[in-house]
Amino acid sequence: MDSFTHLDKDGNPAMVDVGDKQVSKRTATARSIVVLGEEIMTQLEAGDIQTKKGPVFQTAILAGIMASKRTGELIPLCHPLSLDKCGIDIHVNGKREVVIDCTAKITSKTGVEMEALMGASVAALTVYDMCKAFSHNIVIKETKLMSKTGGKRDFYRPENE
DSSP: OOOOTTBOTTSOBOOOOOTTSOOEEEEEEEEEEEEEOHHHHHHHTTSSOEETTEEHHHHHHHHHHHHHHTHHHHSTTOOOOOOSEEEEEEEEOTTSOEEEEEEEEEEESSOOHHHHHHHHHHHHHHHHHHHTTTOSOEEEEEEEEEEEESSSOOEEOOTTO
16 A cells, blocks of 8 residues: 555655646546435425525535635645636436536646545535425435546546445
8 A cells, every 4th residue: 555645754744745746637526415305305306496595506516616616725735726627517316316426627736536525525515504494304425536537547436336
């Protein structure tokens, strides 16, 4: 196993030095899945739910993009990045779960996995926050990296995994 990249030779926290890395196009997609109770899912059958705070999915998209842009401020030792693009797709799957995919893109010396994970996570939390007035029967089931390209190695998780 490789050593942890965020520790120096003495075992202290350290930011990774990316100064000598090559600039390349990098992408990452992360997914969060939110399980809403039946009482909320019934309301979603007519489309996005309108609340006093605004439309649930549209607000979650904005929150996720905003969070992706601030990842370097929120996660210790993450490099502050200027994203080329960040997009969030929200849909209900065949299992009646809300699937949130966040894709971040950059041309840089470091990857954007954390930005994609942050965007998907905060979008899921926003769905929870906006729907809790209807019911607390909500579970943020999982958040995972689905793919990344660029850098040392690419990664792809099968859709069914």
